[in-house]
Amino acid sequence: MYRAGRIMIAAAAMLACGSATAAVSADEAAKLGNTLTPVGAEKAGNAAGTIPAWTPLTQHPAASLKGEYTSDAAIDAEKPVLTITKANMAQYADKLSEGHKYLLKTFDSYKMNIYPSHRQVAWPAEIYKATAVNATKCQLLGVDNPDGCSLGFPFPIPKSGAEVIWNHKLKFRGEAATRYNNQMIVQPDGTFQFTNIVEDVKFYYGSIAKPVPLTKDAGLFIKYFSKIQGPPRLAGTLILVHERAGAGPEGRQAWLYAPALKRIRRAPTVCCDNPAEGTDGHQFYDQVDMFNGILDRYTWKIVGKKEMYIPNNSNLIAGPKTKYKDIVRPKHLNQDLPRYELHRTWVVDADLRAGTNHTFRKRRFYLDEDGWQIVAVDCYDANGNLFRFQEGHMVALANVLGSGTLPEVIYHFDTGRYFITALANEDQPNDYTRQFDESYFDPDAVQKRANK
Template sequence: MKKQYALLTGALCLSLLAGQAAAKVSQQEADALGKDLTPIGAEKAGNKDGSIPAWEPEPQRGALSGEFPNNPKVEAEKPLFTITKANMAQYADKLSEGHKKLLSTYDTYKMIVYPSHRLVDWPKEIKDATVKNATTCEIQGTDVLNNCKMGFPFPVPKTGAEPIWNHKLKWRGEAVTRYNNQMIVQNNGDYQLTKIIEDVQFPYASIKNPQPIISGNGEYLEYLSRVVAPPRLAGTFILVHDKTGTGADGRAAWLYSPGLKRIRRAPTVCCDNPYEGTDGHQFYDQVDMFNGVLERYTWKIVGKKEFYIPYDSNKIAGNKVKYKDLARPKHLNQDLPRYELHRVWVVEANLRAGTSHTFKTRRFYVDEDSWTIAMVDDYDNRDQLYQFQEGHIISAPNLQAATTVPEVIYHFTAGRYFITAAWNEDKPIDATVNFKPDYFTAASVQKMTTK
């Protein structure tokens, strides 16, 4: 079986007609799940030299609200080494192009590397559903899914779109409230802070009441954000309903502007339109590293490879670090992030002929253990590295999930960068919330604004 899986992984490098209709995998391939593979599709074994350990999932622990990421044993570890401009050539084969650009551009940029851990686990229901999805779930094109229920849809991916859907449909709890605070950091380190509170419900990856995706029908996310500061942006609401598919069959979005005092449909909440209030520093499809439709690109799996990625980032996501501690001129305060060596799926997206986007090519680095996008290299229409997205992965044993806190977008042409999804001085995720059936509706938002 191990030899069979190695052959399969190698074959994926050839990519298999990304973007075309993809069949569910064979029973023989699915049988590797829970054996040589974890139940969600990662390789159970470590690498040959032991620098990546075997999968050792952490048991569920902690409260579902008020719980900042923590693991005292991991946090007490000392670094293995530090990657700098002076020694980056030694590690170049395990560095993203974005990290190479930061290291070569700024003498002050560094990556502090720690021992690797593979602690992420998922609820049993999610793992069981993922195994079933392997032989039932399928994709047509890039955006229409069929016969998928609750779990990761494609634990043995065959096309480039499938790892991205694994990221988009992963378990994050039944519903959550969280702070998504944002900072536009100028060249001198000064920053402007925006405070946002998000309410999110996940109908697809729900254990209590899963909403399957059948022939493209099935809502997988309901989202409502409200800006609470600064005053010039306070009172702005964005409401989103996401389904598989494109156009009217996919995302429905609404925007409430305090200036207009009414909520209206907002088809511009999509793609490379600037996210409201970010002054152009984040596109809508960069939220959560990537979201929304895939249709503007062709997608291919380049392969699976070892990279240094931000991981077990408890320190930078915790409440002992203040917002002012994060910001430094040109780049994040690199004394704070933790980097580990992990296997990632490398997925490349290239702009389709006849479509448009600021990014001609996007290269995604997707963690094998969590299907979380850890990094994205974004290239402009001149094939120059234009932006780099970095998501600092945290394991959440209370929820049995993983996410990125914070996320950073580096703008190489401007020298500025953007921090998002930070909660350090506020509250961590509250996964105990229950929303009324009509909460994620335009009428409900309009009522909130008149209270």
């Protein structure tokens, strides 16, 4: 999810968050496709041989843009090579997020099944070509305004934590899509409340057919529409978002349609740590897609790259053979389903900036190096205590070529509840064949659809 006074706002952002970051040199960019993959990951495996070299997935000729869940027969048939539990977690602590350590330490029933590592994430040739151009051209003004960027990953050789996060936000996801984003609020005893949501989205920056560049004067990159279909008390609630770069009036524009009011209205609260509609406070708006929206409430720092056990190639938990009731267990997911692998990850710290506010005083993000995908987030409260943890179960997409997280989980350590989102197991997989007229995402058009 996703211009009056723009110069003043941009200037203020740069003063608060730092000046523009410089594009890399031609010599550095020449590493792309050589020692680095075309999007900036280390191409080689690790010295121990526990992380393989990058062997990108090629688009299967029969892969359909509609009606197919992610799967790989060879990978899905593999057995764990290791299981991490409370009893042996100390041996692997240096490769675990703080959230995973908390879960292992707290619950005897929690475990992490570790499988052989596979680095299959690949992207279309157009993305590779555009990424190489961006490396020497794209800049970040402050933390919220990419400038001179088009189609590909904006910062394949990042120099700041904010640049790493923008790679996640702008990654290619196809031209447009309809998806089910079903959600469950799970109580400590394992009972759950289910919400059914359908989303439509059109990508502008990441469109191969008609890419829309991001500059300091133009920042639209996504249009998004969602409809809650159940439970009855929430059914008919609609959210419309025009996702733009920028932190002020030039940034995100959002609207909310509430059935009780029967009208669509501007919704500036579709932002940051305001509770997302239909989640009963269990997900903030900026936790959707692991992280989205403005960066300017935080300072951002690259901690480094680290070998970590992360959710990856998680086809089983996201597939149609797994039913919703199979996923849920008291206190945490059914840990027979997730698949964890050893991968190199980018580690980025976000610390609350002076003069701003957010429920999370600090966040530590972990991103898979091949997919530029956030796969875990440690979330800390105002007292510096770890009290929430996000986990995204990453899959490699063979149809559009890319990566995503299905499902995503938010553990609430303060209440014992957890929240699951991006579930489509018992409905339909993402439909990437959708085409939307520009008018589809206009507020007036949404109002007319609601009135039918």
